[in-house]
Each structure stands twice: as C-alpha cells, then as structure tokens.
Amino acid sequence: xxxxxxxxxxxxxxxxxxxxxxxxxxxxxxxxxxxxxxxxxxxxxxxxxxxxxxxxxxxxxxxxxxxxxxxxxxxxxxxxxxxxxxxxxxxxxxxxxxxxxxxxxxxxxxxxxxxxxxxxxxxxxxxxxxxxxxxxxxxxxxxxxxxxxxxxxxxxxxxxxxxxxxxxxxxxxxxxxxxxxxxxxxxxxxxxxxxxxxxxxxxxxxxxxxxxxx
Amino acid sequence: xxxxxxxxxxxxxxxxxxxxxxxxxxxxxxxxxxxxxxxxxxxxxxxxxxxxxxxxxxxxxxxxxxxxxxxxxxxxxxxxxxxxxxxxxxxxxxxxxxxxxxxxxxxxxxxxxxxxxxxxxxxxxxxxxxxxxxxxxxxxxxxxxxxxxxxxxxxxxxxxxxxxxxxxxxxxxxxxxxxxxxxxxxxxxxxxxxxxxxxxxxxxxxxxxxxxxxxxxxxxxxxxxxxx
Numbered sequence: 538x539x540x541x542x543x544x545x546x547x548x549x550x551x552x553x554x555x556x557x558x559x560x561x562x563x564x565x566x567x568x569x570x571x572x573x574x575x576x577x578x579x580x581x582x583x584x585x586x587x588x589x590x591x592x593x594x595x596x597x598x599x600x601x602x603x604x605x606x607x608x609x610x611x612x613x614x615x616x617x618x619x620x621x622x623x624x625x626x627x628x629x630x631x632x633x634x635x636x637x638x639x640x641x642x643x644x645x646x647x648x649x650x651x652x653x654x655x656x657x658x659x660x661x662x663x664x665x666x667x668x669x670x671x672x673x674x675x676x677x678x679x680x681x682x683x684x685x686x687x688x689x690x691x692x693x694x695x696x697x698x699x700x701x702x703x704x705x706x707x708x709x710x711x712x713x714x715x716x717x718x719x720x721x722x723x724x725x726x727x728x729x730x731x732x733x734x735x736x737x738x739x740x741x742x743x744x745x746x747x748x749x750x751x
Numbered sequence: 752x753x754x755x756x757x758x759x760x761x762x763x764x765x766x767x768x769x770x771x772x773x774x775x776x777x778x779x780x781x782x783x784x785x786x787x788x789x790x791x792x793x794x795x796x797x798x799x800x801x802x803x804x805x806x807x808x809x810x811x812x813x814x815x816x817x818x819x820x821x822x823x824x825x826x827x828x829x830x831x832x833x834x835x836x837x838x839x840x841x842x843x844x845x846x847x848x849x850x851x852x853x854x855x856x857x858x859x860x861x862x863x864x865x866x867x868x869x870x871x872x873x874x875x876x877x878x879x880x881x882x883x884x885x886x887x888x889x890x891x892x893x894x895x896x897x898x899x900x901x902x903x904x905x906x907x908x909x910x911x912x913x914x915x916x917x918x919x920x921x922x923x924x925x926x927x928x929x930x931x932x933x934x935x936x937x938x939x940x941x942x943x944x945x946x947x948x949x950x951x952x953x954x955x956x957x958x959x960x961x962x963x964x965x966x967x968x969x970x971x972x973x974x975x976x977x978x979x
Contacts (some may be wrong), residue, residue: 634793
C-alpha cells in the first residue's frame with residue numbers, strides 16, 4: 538500500500554496542482570477555461586468531466602502503450618479520448634440535463650483540450666497504469682481548481698450569486714432602490730482571461746523559481 | 752508478430768474501432784430513454800412557464816396534465832388536423848413551406864379562464880431563438896411569454912429569458928382593431944402603446960428577433976386567432 542502512494546507517486550499527483558499546473562503554468566486548456574466559468578456549477582462539472590477523461594484516457598492508453606503501432610499512435614489516442622468524451626456527454630445529458638445545456642458544445646470540445654493529449658503523450662505512453670491514473674487525476678484537478686477559482690469571482694461579481702444562491706441582497710441593486718450594479722464585464726470571456734492572468738501573477742510571485750531568468 | 756508492420760497496424764485499428772463503436776452504441780441506447788424524458792420535461796416546463804406556472808423537472812408532468820386541458824394541431828388555414836400537439840417538433844416544422852406546416856395549439860385553464868398557448872420560433876443575433884406565447888380567451892390579450900435561445904450574448908441579448916423582460920408582454924394586445932400587429936419591441940424606453948414593449952439595451956438585434964418571431968408566428972395562426 539505504501540508503494541502505491543510513494544513519494545514519487547504523490548509528487549506525480551500533487552505537482553499539477555501547483556508548480557506543474559496545466560492552466561496557469563503550462564497555459565493549456567485556456568479556451569474552455571474562459572468559456573464555462575461564468576457560473577460555479579458548470580465550472581465544477583467541467584472540472585470533474587475533464588478529470589474523468591484525463592484519468593481514464595491515461596489509464597487505458599498506459600495499458601495499451603506496448604501494443605500501439607507507433608505510426609497510428611495519435612489516431613489511437615484520439616479514438617480513445619473521443620469515445621470517453623462522448624460517454625461523459627451522454628451521461629451528463631441523462632443525469633445532469635440542466636448543466637449539460639449550460640456546457641453545450643464545450644463537453645464535446647474536451648476532446649481538443651490540449652491537457653488530455655499532452656498528458657497521454659508526455660506521461661501515459663511512458664509509464665505504468667497506476668502512476669498514469671494519478672497523473673490524470675492530478676492534472677484534471679489542477680485544471681478544475683483554476684476553473685473554480687475563476688468562476689467563484691465571475692459569478693460573485695458578475696451575478697451576485699454563488700452556485701446559484703444569492704449572496705448580494707436584492708435590495709442593494711439600483712433597480713430596487715439600492716446603490717449596487719453587477720459588473721457586466723465579469724460575464725464576458727475577456728474577464729476570465731484577465732482573472733487567469735491575475736492568478737498567474739499571484740502564483741508566480743509566491744513561487745519565485747517559476748520566473749524565467751532572461 | 753511485427754508490431755510496426757502493415758498487417759498488425761491494420762488489424763489493430765479495425766479491432767479498436769469495432770470495440771469502441773460497440774461500447775458507444777451500448778451507452779447511447781441504454782441512456783436514451785432518460786435523455787428523451789429530460790427533453791420532454793423541459794418542453795413541459797417551458798410551456799407551463801408561458802402561463803406563469805413554475806415547475807421543476809420532477810413535477811412538470813403532473814402540472815402539465817393539471818393545467819393543459821386540450822391540445823391539437825391546426826394547418827395554416829386554421830383547420831384542425833390529426834396528431835398530438837406535444838410531439839410536434841417546431842424546429843423541423845419551421846423548415847417546411849407554410850402550407851404543409853403543422854401548427855400546435857395548447858389550451859390551458861388557469862383559475863377558471865381559458866388560455867391559448869402557441870409556440871414561436873425565429874432567429875436571434877447568433878442563432879435560433881424560440882419560446883411560447885399564451886393568449887387570453889379573447890385571442891387578443893397576451894397572458895404570458897417564455898423565450899429561450901441557443902447562444903445570444905450573455906448580459907445583452909440573452910436577457911430575453913429574464914422575468915423582467917417577459918413580464919412586459921403581459922396584457923399587451925396583438926390586434927389593433929381588426930388588424931394583426933403583433934408586439935413591437937421599441938428602443939430607448941419609449942414603449943407606451945398597447946402593443947409595445949421596451950427593447951433590451953445592447954440587445955437590439957435579439958429584441959427585433961423576438962418581435963419578428965412573434966409577428967411571424969401570429970400571422971401563421973391568424974385564421975385560428977380570428978375564429979372567435
């Protein structure tokens with residue numbers, strides 16, 4: 538049991554949460570990070586969906602890694618990832634219909650999320666299934682974590698709610714005689730990019746070793 | 752066997768694709784009933800929303816049966832044709848020529864008064880917009896509306912789904928004398944007439960889309976609306 542969570546394996550899983558974070562360090566998967574973070578709920582579901590896809594695709598391709606003909610390597614990866622994404626999409630449509638409507642095309646676009654192909658190429662094809670699973674989960678959570686942080690600020694400042702619950706009282710709003718207005722810019726994808734930039738700034742000033750030396 | 756050879760590569764891809772295809776078919780077939788139910792519940796919720804009845808996915812079927820007393824399909828001449836109104840796919844019908852179109856009508860009873868619910872469908876700025884409009888039994892006064900959209904701009908055009916926008920349509924009149932005028936969506940807070948509502952600032956094209964969609968569909972239903 539201790540071998541399963543050896544220092545090396547723990548590192549594989551925890552590194553993507555901070556110094557190897559796919560979104561704020563490797564800057565992968567930005568497209569969907571901007572698109573689905575207007576509210577917390579779709580951001581959480583998207584994070585979990587991507588985690589499921591990275592984890593399973595890593596394990597499956599790690600199991601297949603010694604059988605795959607090199608020439609069709611990428612095609613095999615795509616087939617496996619596409620199948621997993623379709624299964625996730627179908628499950629969401631059956632069991633979380635409202636959320637699947639909000640995520641709309643972005644579930645299908647998980648397949649083009651660079652994090653997934655990146656982790657398969659860089660990790661799963663060269664490692665055993667167990668570390669690959671940890672790597673997949675770690676990267677999925679690292680991605681989801683950033684989505685949730687961005688969505689937290691966008692939903693709070695853009696809609697005055699969190700996870701659909703009202704945080705800023707209705708009576709504060711101008712239309713009800715108060716002095717408050719939601720920040721409309723927060724709802725637009727551009728603001729998500731600015732927020733991601735701010736997170737990268739904070740993260741880098743706390744981890745000086747990430748800063749490039751010119 | 753040579754793992755880089757043509758035969759191996761060919762067999763490998765064939766087996767992989769067959770296995771994946773079988774797996775996906777099983778998943779799709781086993782989840783289909785649930786997905787259809789979700790879509791139908793959504794439709795029921797949308798129709799109920801046009802008569803100011805809020806429902807959840809769980810109780811929509813019961814509430815739908817409670818409020819909707821009758822449903823039928825008419826053609827462009829206002830004659831009844833056979834079929835079940837609930838099963839009509841508005842998006843598909845929209846592509847047909849008007850003469851062949853099936854136009855569903857839902858008759859609801861709210862607090863003892865008869866309401867007619869008609870579907871509407873049209874184009875917004877980025878994609879289709881659709882909804883339902885309910886009329887009082889004089890077939891002139893609007894009782895309620897429901898709008899939805901595929902991808903209008905959040906905060907601007909997408910505001911057509913808000914209660915604030917929908918509430919404006921209540922008690923407006925779609926006829927001026929004997930002439931069908933629909934509901935005009937007016938810019939700049941100048942809506943004063945009995946058939947006018949305020950547009951959404953920044954969402955002019957979507958607002959105009961709503962106006963056109965209502966006008967078009969009411970025109971299709973005009974023979975039915977004039978049967979008093």
